[in-house]
Amino acid sequence: MAEKKERYQNRIELLQGTLDLLVLQTLQWGPQHGYGISIAIRNHSGEILQVHTGSLYPALHRLEKQKLIKAEWKVSENKQRAKYYQLTAAGKKHLSRERSKWSQFSQAIAGVLNPEQT
């Protein structure tokens, strides 16, 4: 119980807007369905980032509406029909811009936190 509580407290909440970036980045590795995206984010973050489905699916549908990603129904490796998302050309450009912004942002934060290193 205590472990569960601690895990909950240690859970890192995603910063507003970073979810889109993570989703786009995940899709750059190839088309993926919603479940696959959440697993990929979790695995690549060393089990630290857990995307809530309550945020993931609205984000996917929002990105699809913005034409940054497109969806297609395919049969998964487990023989299940699944909705696969993939990056569009606009999505790739957007990802590139967002990565650059994130890089600047993280450098800025690092500069504030470690002024002696900058």
Add this chain to the structure above:
Amino acid sequence: MTFWRRKARETELDEEVRTHLNMATQALTERGVAQKEAERAAKREFGNVELTKEVTRDAWGGRWLAKLNQRRAVRLADVVEESRLHRDRRPHTGAGHWLQHRCFFVDRRLVAAEPRRSGSPGVGPNHLRSTWNRRATLQPDVRPPSRAAEGVHRHFCLRNGPMVLSKKGVARPITGAYATGSAFPTLKLKPRLGRLLTWQDDEPSALSNGVAAVISEDFWLEHFGGDPGVLGQPITVDGGTATIVGVMPRSFNGITVDYSPQVVLPFIFDVALHGKSSCRFRSDCTWFFTMARLKPGVTFAQAQANLAAIAGDVLKESLTEGYQRIDYLRNGTLSLIPGRTGSSPLGKVYGRELWTLQTLVGLLMIICCANLASLQLSRTLNRQHELVVPASCGEYAAFR
């Protein structure tokens, strides 16, 4: 476009969520977790499915249009239903009014004139309310009625209230309502599937046979996928179990604007759940809505006058000693409200403001129309002047 594709998107979203849950379940079973436990864990990890869908729908945009359309559908359904009821009633009464009393408990004295079905001990509607938003206590079934309402018949009572649906160990809030057995026969509704609640469903004997429940069409589609086999299935609400006997027609959205009950249960279900503390016996339970039809040949004004005449006696006989000391209750009256559009608490609260707003909008429209008309008139006059000038110069034919 977003709006028109909404139905298809809804289906896709359902399938997408289902796929997610299946994949999560499969991943867990591959790790050696038992199927049932894996399903539970997947659902737990996913969180609130309905909430996820709701937020996702917001991401589609055009939500206001969908809601507007939904609202329009409800309103149209109301109108259709009302028209039907009105037609049904016309040969009997000739008056286009429903009767609605609110607020108080008044006991079955007012419905003593109601003809009871043979074999029925008479557990029909026994509550009517006055027009105040005050609470009062009236003991049901204390003494025989001294005077009965002569202008109305076929009453029913309905109480809206949130309920908790328990399904496969998951509890979720739903909109529910308790109704007397006379509700659906009085409304003359036809079931979408199975049957609707009857007098027999609200009798004490129903407790031993299993309490009946009816569900809305949306609820049926959402929880049972529109399966006709839903009839006879148990449904656990507020900790008690009832048996689904029918699906309400889509045209019925309850009797209160903005509150569409997903599950309607007979009042006897409340008795089964709470025993002596049931609203059936408790004096502090208010907010029952009572509706009735006018008796054949009785006008709205006559029925109103009749109720006003007997109100004093009814209240005097019904109020307990404590409440008889309260002036506004002791000197209260009962009044009729046309119920063809149902009850609208918001309309009552904001009615004046809305009327003011509507008047202002109307005035603004008149000003706009007057401005446009004067503009058009001045243009026409100018044009007429332009026509006159060439005509006077002998060029009118050429101008044409």
